Amino acid sequence: MASSNLYPTAELRAADSRHYLHPFTDFKALAAEGSRVMVRGEGVWIEDSDGNRYLDGMAGLWCTNVGYGQTAIADAVHEQMKELAFYNSFFKTSNAPAIRLAEKLAQLAPAHVNHVFFCGSGSEANDTVVRLVRHYWALKGKPTKDIIIARHNAYHGSTMAGASLGGMKPMHSQGGMPIPGIVHIPQPYWFGEGGDMTPAEFGVWAAQQLEKKIEELGENRVAAFIAEPIQGAGGVIIPPETYWPEIKRICEKYDILLVADEVICGFGRTGRWFGSDYYGIKPDLMSIAKGLTSGYLPMGGVMVSDRVADVIIGIGEEFYHGYTYSGHPSCAAAALANLKIIEEQGLVDRVADDIGPYFQKQWLALGEHPLVGEARMVGLIGALELVPNKPSRSEKFANTGNVGTLCRDISFNNGLIMRATRDSMIISPPLVITHAEADELIKRATKTLDETYSALKKDGRVH
Numbered sequence: 001m002a003s004s005n006l007y008p009t010a011e012l013r014a015a016d017s018r019h020y021l022h023p024f025t026d027f028k029a030l031a032a033e034g035s036r037v038m039v040r041g042e043g044v045w046i047e048d049s050d051g052n053r054y055l056d057g058m059a060g061l062w063c064t065n066v067g068y069g070q071t072a073i074a075d076a077v078h079e080q081m082k083e084l085a086f087y088n089s090f091f092k093t094s095n096a097p098a099i100r101l102a103e104k105l106a107q108l109a110p111a112h113v114n115h116v117f118f119c120g121s122g123s124e125a126n127d128t129v130v131r132l133v134r135h136y137w138a139l140k141g142k143p144t145k146d147i148i149i150a151r152h153n154a155y156h157g158s159t160m161a162g163a164s165l166g167g168m169k170p171m172h173s174q175g176g177m178p179i180p181g182i183v184h185i186p187q188p189y190w191f192g193e194g195g196d197m198t199p200a201e202f203g204v205w206a207a208q209q210l211e212k213k214i215e216e217l218g219e220n221r222v223a224a225f226i227a228e229p230i231q232g233a234g235g236v237i238i239p240p241e242t243y244w245p246e247i248k249r250i251c252e253k254y255d256i257l258l259v260a261d262e263v264i265c266g267f268g269r270t271g272r273w274f275g276s277d278y279y280g281i282k283p284d285l286m287s288i289a290k291g292l293t294s295g296y297l298p299m300g301g302v303m304v305s306d307r308v309a310d311v312i313i314g315i316g317e318e319f320y321h322g323y324t325y326s327g328h329p330s331c332a333a334a335a336l337a338n339l340k341i342i343e344e345q346g347l348v349d350r351v352a353d354d355i356g357p358y359f360q361k362q363w364l365a366l367g368e369h370p371l372v373g374e375a376r377m378v379g380l381i382g383a384l385e386l387v388p389n390k391p392s393r394s395e396k397f398a399n400t401g402n403v404g405t406l407c408r409d410i411s412f413n414n415g416l417i418m419r420a421t422r423d424s425m426i427i428s429p430p431l432v433i434t435h436a437e438a439d440e441l442i443k444r445a446t447k448t449l450d451e452t453y454s455a456l457k458k459d460g461r462v463h
Protein backbone atom coordinates (compact mmCIF):
# COMPACT_ATOMS: atom_id res chain seq x y z
CA MET A 1 0.00 0.00 0.00
CA ALA A 2 1.24 3.48 -0.81
CA SER A 3 2.46 5.53 2.15
CA SER A 4 -0.39 8.04 1.66
CA ASN A 5 -2.87 5.33 2.60
CA LEU A 6 -1.22 4.29 5.84
CA TYR A 7 -2.91 6.92 7.97
CA PRO A 8 -6.56 7.52 8.85
CA THR A 9 -8.14 10.31 6.83
CA ALA A 10 -8.98 12.47 9.85
CA GLU A 11 -5.36 12.39 10.95
CA LEU A 12 -4.15 13.30 7.48
CA ARG A 13 -6.63 16.16 7.20
CA ALA A 14 -5.61 17.57 10.55
CA ALA A 15 -1.91 17.45 9.67
CA ASP A 16 -2.71 18.89 6.24
CA SER A 17 -4.34 21.97 7.74
CA ARG A 18 -1.61 22.32 10.39
CA HIS A 19 1.36 22.24 8.00
CA TYR A 20 0.59 22.17 4.31
CA LEU A 21 0.20 25.45 2.41
CA HIS A 22 -1.68 24.51 -0.75
CA PRO A 23 -1.30 26.34 -4.08
CA PHE A 24 -3.92 28.97 -4.99
CA THR A 25 -5.76 28.42 -1.74
CA ASP A 26 -7.46 30.42 1.00
CA PHE A 27 -5.57 28.59 3.74
CA LYS A 28 -8.00 29.44 6.50
CA ALA A 29 -11.08 28.36 4.55
CA LEU A 30 -9.46 25.07 3.57
CA ALA A 31 -8.40 24.38 7.15
CA ALA A 32 -12.01 24.85 8.24
CA GLU A 33 -13.39 22.58 5.52
CA GLY A 34 -10.61 19.97 5.27
CA SER A 35 -9.12 18.72 2.03
CA ARG A 36 -9.98 15.62 0.02
CA VAL A 37 -7.07 13.22 0.22
CA MET A 38 -6.52 11.46 -3.08
CA VAL A 39 -4.97 8.03 -2.80
CA ARG A 40 -5.22 6.14 -6.07
CA GLY A 41 -5.66 6.52 -9.82
CA GLU A 42 -6.42 4.13 -12.65
CA GLY A 43 -7.16 5.19 -16.22
CA VAL A 44 -9.50 8.19 -15.94
CA TRP A 45 -10.53 7.36 -12.36
CA ILE A 46 -9.30 8.88 -9.09
CA GLU A 47 -10.14 7.58 -5.62
CA ASP A 48 -10.03 9.48 -2.33
CA SER A 49 -9.21 8.21 1.15
CA ASP A 50 -12.91 7.78 1.95
CA GLY A 51 -13.26 5.39 -0.97
CA ASN A 52 -15.12 7.85 -3.25
CA ARG A 53 -14.36 7.41 -6.95
CA TYR A 54 -14.26 10.33 -9.35
CA LEU A 55 -14.12 10.48 -13.09
CA ASP A 56 -11.24 12.90 -13.56
CA GLY A 57 -12.47 15.28 -16.21
CA MET A 58 -9.41 17.49 -15.71
CA ALA A 59 -6.61 14.94 -16.30
CA GLY A 60 -5.03 15.85 -12.97
CA LEU A 61 -4.47 19.48 -13.87
CA TRP A 62 -4.54 19.35 -17.67
CA CYS A 63 -1.67 16.88 -17.67
CA THR A 64 -2.33 13.15 -17.26
CA ASN A 65 -2.86 12.68 -20.99
CA VAL A 66 -2.18 8.91 -20.81
CA GLY A 67 -4.33 8.49 -17.69
CA TYR A 68 -3.30 7.05 -14.32
CA GLY A 69 -1.62 3.77 -13.51
CA GLN A 70 0.60 3.40 -16.58
CA THR A 71 3.10 0.96 -15.16
CA ALA A 72 5.41 1.32 -18.19
CA ILE A 73 6.24 4.85 -17.02
CA ALA A 74 6.80 3.68 -13.44
CA ASP A 75 9.04 0.87 -14.69
CA ALA A 76 11.09 3.18 -16.91
CA VAL A 77 11.63 5.59 -14.02
CA HIS A 78 12.44 2.75 -11.64
CA GLU A 79 15.09 1.40 -14.01
CA GLN A 80 16.57 4.84 -14.59
CA MET A 81 16.66 5.65 -10.88
CA LYS A 82 18.47 2.44 -10.11
CA GLU A 83 21.05 3.20 -12.78
CA LEU A 84 21.46 6.97 -12.53
CA ALA A 85 18.76 8.78 -10.56
CA PHE A 86 20.24 12.20 -11.21
CA TYR A 87 23.05 13.96 -12.88
CA ASN A 88 23.24 17.56 -14.08
CA SER A 89 23.71 18.80 -17.63
CA PHE A 90 26.14 21.60 -16.75
CA PHE A 91 29.96 21.49 -17.15
CA LYS A 92 30.04 19.61 -20.45
CA THR A 93 28.04 16.63 -19.14
CA SER A 94 24.89 15.01 -20.44
CA ASN A 95 22.80 11.88 -19.97
CA ALA A 96 21.17 9.37 -22.26
CA PRO A 97 17.45 9.91 -21.45
CA ALA A 98 17.71 13.70 -21.84
CA ILE A 99 19.58 13.32 -25.14
CA ARG A 100 17.10 10.82 -26.49
CA LEU A 101 14.19 12.97 -25.34
CA ALA A 102 15.61 16.07 -27.05
CA GLU A 103 15.95 14.05 -30.25
CA LYS A 104 12.41 12.68 -29.92
CA LEU A 105 10.91 16.12 -29.32
CA ALA A 106 12.68 17.53 -32.37
CA GLN A 107 11.09 14.73 -34.37
CA LEU A 108 7.59 15.46 -33.02
CA ALA A 109 7.74 19.27 -33.19
CA PRO A 110 7.09 21.26 -36.37
CA ALA A 111 9.93 20.83 -38.91
CA HIS A 112 11.58 24.20 -38.18
CA VAL A 113 11.89 23.39 -34.43
CA ASN A 114 14.88 21.20 -33.61
CA HIS A 115 16.25 22.15 -30.20
CA VAL A 116 15.00 22.09 -26.63
CA PHE A 117 16.06 23.71 -23.35
CA PHE A 118 14.84 21.56 -20.44
CA CYS A 119 13.50 22.72 -17.09
CA GLY A 120 11.21 21.50 -14.33
CA SER A 121 7.80 23.03 -15.08
CA GLY A 122 5.71 25.25 -17.30
CA SER A 123 6.51 28.27 -15.18
CA GLU A 124 10.22 27.68 -15.50
CA ALA A 125 9.72 27.19 -19.24
CA ASN A 126 8.18 30.65 -19.52
CA ASP A 127 10.89 32.21 -17.38
CA THR A 128 13.30 30.64 -19.85
CA VAL A 129 11.28 32.17 -22.69
CA VAL A 130 11.83 35.66 -21.28
CA ARG A 131 15.57 35.01 -20.96
CA LEU A 132 15.85 33.49 -24.43
CA VAL A 133 13.84 36.16 -26.21
CA ARG A 134 15.89 39.01 -24.75
CA HIS A 135 19.16 37.14 -25.26
CA TYR A 136 18.24 36.58 -28.91
CA TRP A 137 17.55 40.23 -29.65
CA ALA A 138 20.63 41.38 -27.73
CA LEU A 139 22.75 39.05 -29.84
CA LYS A 140 21.08 40.49 -32.94
CA GLY A 141 22.35 43.92 -31.85
CA LYS A 142 18.94 45.10 -30.62
CA PRO A 143 19.14 45.00 -26.81
CA THR A 144 16.28 47.46 -26.41
CA LYS A 145 13.90 45.27 -28.40
CA ASP A 146 12.93 43.70 -25.09
CA ILE A 147 9.21 44.13 -24.42
CA ILE A 148 7.04 41.03 -24.46
CA ILE A 149 3.37 41.36 -25.30
CA ALA A 150 1.00 38.89 -23.68
CA ARG A 151 -2.76 38.81 -23.11
CA HIS A 152 -5.23 39.61 -20.37
CA ASN A 153 -6.52 36.45 -18.69
CA ALA A 154 -3.68 34.34 -20.09
CA TYR A 155 -1.99 31.83 -17.78
CA HIS A 156 1.74 31.28 -18.13
CA GLY A 157 2.69 30.08 -14.64
CA SER A 158 3.23 31.35 -11.15
CA THR A 159 6.90 32.37 -10.95
CA MET A 160 7.58 36.10 -11.20
CA ALA A 161 8.06 36.04 -14.96
CA GLY A 162 5.36 33.42 -15.56
CA ALA A 163 2.75 35.30 -13.55
CA SER A 164 3.82 38.58 -15.16
CA LEU A 165 3.36 37.14 -18.65
CA GLY A 166 0.03 35.80 -17.46
CA GLY A 167 -2.82 38.25 -17.44
CA MET A 168 -4.43 37.30 -14.13
CA LYS A 169 -5.12 40.51 -12.23
CA PRO A 170 -5.49 38.87 -8.80
CA MET A 171 -2.03 37.34 -9.22
CA HIS A 172 -0.55 40.70 -10.23
CA SER A 173 -2.07 42.28 -7.15
CA GLN A 174 0.22 40.24 -4.87
CA GLY A 175 3.96 40.77 -5.13
CA GLY A 176 4.53 43.67 -7.50
CA MET A 177 3.76 42.21 -10.90
CA PRO A 178 3.95 42.42 -13.82
CA ILE A 179 7.72 42.84 -13.81
CA PRO A 180 8.99 45.55 -16.18
CA GLY A 181 8.89 44.97 -19.92
CA ILE A 182 5.70 42.95 -20.12
CA VAL A 183 2.43 44.41 -21.41
CA HIS A 184 -0.98 42.92 -22.12
CA ILE A 185 -3.58 43.15 -24.86
CA PRO A 186 -7.19 41.84 -24.98
CA GLN A 187 -7.89 38.13 -25.33
CA PRO A 188 -9.89 36.57 -28.19
CA TYR A 189 -12.81 35.70 -25.89
CA TRP A 190 -15.79 36.18 -28.15
CA PHE A 191 -18.48 34.86 -25.78
CA GLY A 192 -17.49 37.20 -22.98
CA GLU A 193 -16.08 40.21 -24.80
CA GLY A 194 -17.17 40.04 -28.45
CA GLY A 195 -20.00 42.56 -28.09
CA ASP A 196 -21.98 42.95 -31.32
CA MET A 197 -19.21 41.63 -33.54
CA THR A 198 -19.45 38.25 -35.24
CA PRO A 199 -16.82 35.75 -34.02
CA ALA A 200 -14.91 36.23 -37.30
CA GLU A 201 -14.90 40.03 -36.95
CA PHE A 202 -13.95 39.80 -33.31
CA GLY A 203 -11.06 37.43 -34.05
CA VAL A 204 -9.54 39.98 -36.41
CA TRP A 205 -10.22 42.81 -33.97
CA ALA A 206 -8.53 40.95 -31.08
CA ALA A 207 -5.49 40.11 -33.22
CA GLN A 208 -5.22 43.70 -34.40
CA GLN A 209 -4.87 44.81 -30.79
CA LEU A 210 -1.39 43.32 -31.13
CA GLU A 211 -0.63 45.54 -34.12
CA LYS A 212 -2.01 48.54 -32.27
CA LYS A 213 0.22 47.82 -29.26
CA ILE A 214 3.30 47.34 -31.45
CA GLU A 215 2.61 50.65 -33.21
CA GLU A 216 2.16 52.33 -29.84
CA LEU A 217 5.40 50.95 -28.36
CA GLY A 218 7.45 51.02 -31.54
CA GLU A 219 8.55 47.97 -33.48
CA ASN A 220 12.12 48.46 -32.26
CA ARG A 221 10.97 47.91 -28.64
CA VAL A 222 8.84 44.78 -29.07
CA ALA A 223 10.67 41.46 -28.75
CA ALA A 224 7.92 38.87 -28.76
CA PHE A 225 4.27 37.97 -28.45
CA ILE A 226 3.35 35.00 -26.24
CA ALA A 227 0.03 33.16 -26.22
CA GLU A 228 -1.56 29.80 -25.56
CA PRO A 229 -3.04 28.45 -28.81
CA ILE A 230 -6.20 27.85 -26.73
CA GLN A 231 -6.27 29.56 -23.32
CA GLY A 232 -6.68 26.87 -20.68
CA ALA A 233 -6.86 28.22 -17.13
CA GLY A 234 -8.47 31.41 -18.46
CA GLY A 235 -11.56 29.34 -19.29
CA VAL A 236 -10.80 27.27 -22.41
CA ILE A 237 -10.96 30.24 -24.71
CA ILE A 238 -11.00 28.91 -28.25
CA PRO A 239 -10.13 31.79 -30.55
CA PRO A 240 -12.23 32.50 -33.64
CA GLU A 241 -10.69 31.01 -36.77
CA THR A 242 -9.68 34.43 -38.01
CA TYR A 243 -7.45 35.08 -35.00
CA TRP A 244 -4.26 33.09 -35.51
CA PRO A 245 -3.75 33.88 -39.23
CA GLU A 246 -3.92 37.58 -38.38
CA ILE A 247 -1.51 37.19 -35.44
CA LYS A 248 0.90 35.38 -37.74
CA ARG A 249 0.73 38.17 -40.30
CA ILE A 250 1.41 40.82 -37.66
CA CYS A 251 4.38 39.00 -36.09
CA GLU A 252 5.95 38.60 -39.53
CA LYS A 253 5.28 42.19 -40.55
CA TYR A 254 6.97 43.65 -37.47
CA ASP A 255 9.63 40.98 -37.05
CA ILE A 256 8.69 39.97 -33.52
CA LEU A 257 9.12 36.49 -32.14
CA LEU A 258 6.01 34.37 -31.77
CA VAL A 259 5.95 32.20 -28.65
CA ALA A 260 3.33 29.45 -28.37
CA ASP A 261 2.71 28.32 -24.81
CA GLU A 262 1.95 24.66 -25.46
CA VAL A 263 1.90 23.62 -21.79
CA ILE A 264 -1.77 22.59 -22.03
CA CYS A 265 -2.29 22.30 -25.79
CA GLY A 266 0.77 20.12 -26.40
CA PHE A 267 0.97 16.33 -26.64
CA GLY A 268 -2.34 15.51 -28.26
CA ARG A 269 -4.86 17.65 -26.42
CA THR A 270 -6.17 19.24 -29.66
CA GLY A 271 -5.89 16.09 -31.78
CA ARG A 272 -2.51 17.21 -33.10
CA TRP A 273 0.84 16.90 -31.38
CA PHE A 274 0.83 20.63 -30.65
CA GLY A 275 -1.78 23.38 -30.64
CA SER A 276 0.52 25.15 -33.13
CA ASP A 277 -0.05 22.28 -35.58
CA TYR A 278 -3.80 22.57 -35.05
CA TYR A 279 -3.84 26.28 -35.89
CA GLY A 280 -1.01 26.27 -38.44
CA ILE A 281 1.06 28.60 -36.25
CA LYS A 282 4.81 28.73 -36.94
CA PRO A 283 6.19 29.57 -33.50
CA ASP A 284 9.74 30.70 -32.85
CA LEU A 285 9.61 29.22 -29.34
CA MET A 286 7.25 26.71 -27.71
CA SER A 287 6.86 26.22 -23.95
CA ILE A 288 6.09 22.63 -22.98
CA ALA A 289 5.35 20.78 -19.69
CA LYS A 290 2.35 18.82 -18.32
CA GLY A 291 1.57 16.29 -21.09
CA LEU A 292 5.31 15.90 -21.74
CA THR A 293 5.39 13.43 -18.83
CA SER A 294 1.62 13.19 -18.33
CA GLY A 295 2.47 14.63 -14.92
CA TYR A 296 4.14 11.40 -13.73
CA LEU A 297 7.21 13.46 -12.88
CA PRO A 298 7.69 17.22 -13.17
CA MET A 299 9.36 18.36 -16.36
CA GLY A 300 9.13 21.23 -18.81
CA GLY A 301 11.08 22.77 -21.61
CA VAL A 302 11.30 25.40 -24.30
CA MET A 303 11.42 24.15 -27.87
CA VAL A 304 13.58 26.44 -29.97
CA SER A 305 13.19 27.08 -33.71
CA ASP A 306 16.13 27.07 -36.08
CA ARG A 307 15.83 30.84 -36.46
CA VAL A 308 16.54 31.37 -32.75
CA ALA A 309 18.89 28.40 -32.34
CA ASP A 310 21.12 29.56 -35.19
CA VAL A 311 21.71 32.85 -33.36
CA ILE A 312 22.16 31.61 -29.80
CA ILE A 313 24.36 28.71 -30.88
CA GLY A 314 26.16 30.56 -33.67
CA ILE A 315 27.44 33.33 -31.41
CA GLY A 316 29.68 30.94 -29.49
CA GLU A 317 28.97 32.63 -26.17
CA GLU A 318 27.63 31.25 -22.89
CA PHE A 319 23.89 31.57 -22.16
CA TYR A 320 23.85 32.25 -18.42
CA HIS A 321 20.73 30.29 -17.60
CA GLY A 322 19.88 26.83 -16.34
CA TYR A 323 18.35 24.79 -13.55
CA THR A 324 19.73 21.99 -11.41
CA TYR A 325 17.06 19.76 -12.87
CA SER A 326 17.46 20.79 -16.53
CA GLY A 327 17.46 17.47 -18.38
CA HIS A 328 16.81 15.41 -15.21
CA PRO A 329 17.45 11.81 -16.33
CA SER A 330 14.62 10.21 -14.33
CA CYS A 331 12.10 12.80 -15.54
CA ALA A 332 13.37 12.38 -19.08
CA ALA A 333 12.88 8.62 -18.74
CA ALA A 334 9.29 9.27 -17.66
CA ALA A 335 8.76 11.58 -20.64
CA LEU A 336 10.17 9.03 -23.10
CA ALA A 337 7.96 6.26 -21.71
CA ASN A 338 4.95 8.60 -21.81
CA LEU A 339 5.57 9.65 -25.42
CA LYS A 340 5.98 5.99 -26.33
CA ILE A 341 2.49 5.28 -24.94
CA ILE A 342 1.01 8.24 -26.80
CA GLU A 343 2.60 6.99 -30.03
CA GLU A 344 1.94 3.28 -29.60
CA GLN A 345 -1.69 3.80 -28.63
CA GLY A 346 -2.15 6.36 -31.41
CA LEU A 347 -3.66 8.78 -28.89
CA VAL A 348 -3.17 11.90 -31.00
CA ASP A 349 -5.06 10.48 -33.97
CA ARG A 350 -7.59 8.97 -31.60
CA VAL A 351 -8.42 12.48 -30.34
CA ALA A 352 -8.65 13.79 -33.90
CA ASP A 353 -10.70 10.99 -35.45
CA ASP A 354 -12.34 8.89 -32.77
CA ILE A 355 -12.88 9.89 -29.15
CA GLY A 356 -12.58 13.62 -29.92
CA PRO A 357 -15.53 13.82 -32.36
CA TYR A 358 -17.46 11.26 -30.29
CA PHE A 359 -17.11 13.30 -27.12
CA GLN A 360 -17.50 16.72 -28.77
CA LYS A 361 -20.90 15.78 -30.19
CA GLN A 362 -22.30 15.09 -26.73
CA TRP A 363 -20.48 17.99 -25.07
CA LEU A 364 -21.75 20.50 -27.63
CA ALA A 365 -25.28 19.15 -27.10
CA LEU A 366 -25.03 20.33 -23.47
CA GLY A 367 -25.31 23.80 -25.03
CA GLU A 368 -29.06 23.12 -25.19
CA HIS A 369 -29.31 23.05 -21.39
CA PRO A 370 -31.18 26.09 -19.97
CA LEU A 371 -28.16 26.97 -17.80
CA VAL A 372 -25.63 26.87 -20.64
CA GLY A 373 -25.01 29.91 -22.84
CA GLU A 374 -22.32 28.27 -24.95
CA ALA A 375 -20.66 24.86 -25.17
CA ARG A 376 -17.32 24.75 -26.97
CA MET A 377 -14.61 22.15 -27.50
CA VAL A 378 -11.57 21.37 -29.64
CA GLY A 379 -9.99 17.92 -29.41
CA LEU A 380 -10.52 17.04 -25.74
CA ILE A 381 -10.53 20.50 -24.21
CA GLY A 382 -13.82 22.27 -23.68
CA ALA A 383 -15.99 24.64 -21.67
CA LEU A 384 -19.59 25.40 -20.79
CA GLU A 385 -20.55 29.02 -20.14
CA LEU A 386 -23.18 29.15 -17.39
CA VAL A 387 -25.60 32.05 -17.78
CA PRO A 388 -28.59 33.37 -15.82
CA ASN A 389 -30.67 34.25 -18.86
CA LYS A 390 -30.01 31.92 -21.74
CA PRO A 391 -30.66 33.96 -24.84
CA SER A 392 -28.45 36.76 -23.54
CA ARG A 393 -24.68 36.58 -23.89
CA SER A 394 -24.05 39.79 -21.98
CA GLU A 395 -26.04 39.03 -18.83
CA LYS A 396 -23.85 37.50 -16.15
CA PHE A 397 -24.40 36.15 -12.65
CA ALA A 398 -23.79 38.55 -9.77
CA ASN A 399 -20.62 37.80 -7.76
CA THR A 400 -18.73 36.17 -10.61
CA GLY A 401 -17.41 32.74 -9.66
CA ASN A 402 -20.04 31.79 -7.09
CA VAL A 403 -22.14 29.79 -9.53
CA GLY A 404 -19.05 28.16 -11.02
CA THR A 405 -17.90 27.08 -7.57
CA LEU A 406 -21.37 25.79 -6.70
CA CYS A 407 -21.49 23.77 -9.91
CA ARG A 408 -17.97 22.43 -9.34
CA ASP A 409 -18.88 21.26 -5.82
CA ILE A 410 -22.06 19.60 -7.09
CA SER A 411 -20.00 17.94 -9.80
CA PHE A 412 -17.55 16.55 -7.23
CA ASN A 413 -20.51 15.15 -5.30
CA ASN A 414 -21.68 13.50 -8.52
CA GLY A 415 -18.30 11.85 -8.91
CA LEU A 416 -17.08 14.06 -11.74
CA ILE A 417 -14.12 16.40 -11.52
CA MET A 418 -14.70 19.52 -13.59
CA ARG A 419 -12.89 22.78 -13.01
CA ALA A 420 -14.69 26.11 -12.70
CA THR A 421 -13.29 29.33 -14.15
CA ARG A 422 -15.45 32.32 -13.33
CA ASP A 423 -18.91 30.88 -14.06
CA SER A 424 -17.84 28.46 -16.74
CA MET A 425 -17.16 24.74 -16.37
CA ILE A 426 -14.00 23.35 -17.87
CA ILE A 427 -13.08 19.90 -19.04
CA SER A 428 -9.83 18.35 -20.24
CA PRO A 429 -10.01 14.58 -19.66
CA PRO A 430 -7.23 12.04 -20.17
CA LEU A 431 -6.84 11.18 -23.86
CA VAL A 432 -7.36 7.48 -23.06
CA ILE A 433 -10.98 8.02 -22.00
CA THR A 434 -13.16 5.28 -23.53
CA HIS A 435 -16.49 5.81 -25.28
CA ALA A 436 -18.34 4.32 -22.30
CA GLU A 437 -16.47 6.64 -19.92
CA ALA A 438 -17.24 9.61 -22.17
CA ASP A 439 -20.94 8.68 -21.97
CA GLU A 440 -20.64 8.43 -18.20
CA LEU A 441 -18.93 11.83 -18.01
CA ILE A 442 -21.74 13.43 -20.01
CA LYS A 443 -24.34 11.73 -17.81
CA ARG A 444 -22.72 13.11 -14.67
CA ALA A 445 -22.23 16.56 -16.22
CA THR A 446 -25.92 16.67 -17.19
CA LYS A 447 -26.98 15.68 -13.67
CA THR A 448 -24.66 18.37 -12.32
CA LEU A 449 -26.15 21.03 -14.59
CA ASP A 450 -29.69 19.98 -13.64
CA GLU A 451 -28.93 20.13 -9.93
CA THR A 452 -27.13 23.46 -10.23
CA TYR A 453 -30.05 24.86 -12.23
CA SER A 454 -32.56 23.70 -9.59
CA ALA A 455 -30.52 25.24 -6.79
CA LEU A 456 -30.28 28.56 -8.67
CA LYS A 457 -33.96 28.50 -9.51
CA LYS A 458 -34.82 28.11 -5.86
CA ASP A 459 -32.77 31.25 -5.11
CA GLY A 460 -34.24 33.13 -8.07
CA ARG A 461 -30.84 33.41 -9.70
CA VAL A 462 -31.92 32.13 -13.13
CA HIS A 463 -34.72 33.48 -15.28
Ligand code: PXG
Binding pocket: 061, 121, 122, 123, 124, 126, 155, 156, 157, 158, 162, 228, 232, 233, 261, 262, 263, 264, 289, 290, 419
Ligand atom coordinates in the same frame (compact mmCIF):
# COMPACT_ATOMS: atom_id res chain seq x y z
N1 PXG B 1 1.54 27.70 -19.19
C1 PXG B 1 0.27 27.26 -19.26
C2 PXG B 1 -0.50 27.46 -20.51
C3 PXG B 1 -0.29 26.60 -18.16
O1 PXG B 1 -1.55 26.18 -18.22
C4 PXG B 1 1.79 26.91 -16.99
C5 PXG B 1 2.29 27.53 -18.10
C6 PXG B 1 2.67 26.75 -15.77
O2 PXG B 1 3.01 25.44 -15.59
P1 PXG B 1 3.47 24.91 -14.14
O3 PXG B 1 3.98 23.53 -14.45
O4 PXG B 1 4.56 25.79 -13.67
O5 PXG B 1 2.28 24.96 -13.26
C7 PXG B 1 0.48 26.42 -17.00
C8 PXG B 1 -0.06 25.73 -15.79
C9 PXG B 1 -5.72 25.88 -13.37
C10 PXG B 1 -4.24 25.74 -13.37
O6 PXG B 1 -6.25 26.18 -12.31
C11 PXG B 1 -3.54 25.69 -14.57
C12 PXG B 1 -2.16 25.58 -14.53
C13 PXG B 1 -1.50 25.48 -13.31
C14 PXG B 1 -2.22 25.53 -12.14
C15 PXG B 1 -3.59 25.67 -12.15
O7 PXG B 1 -6.35 25.70 -14.41
N2 PXG B 1 -1.47 25.62 -15.72
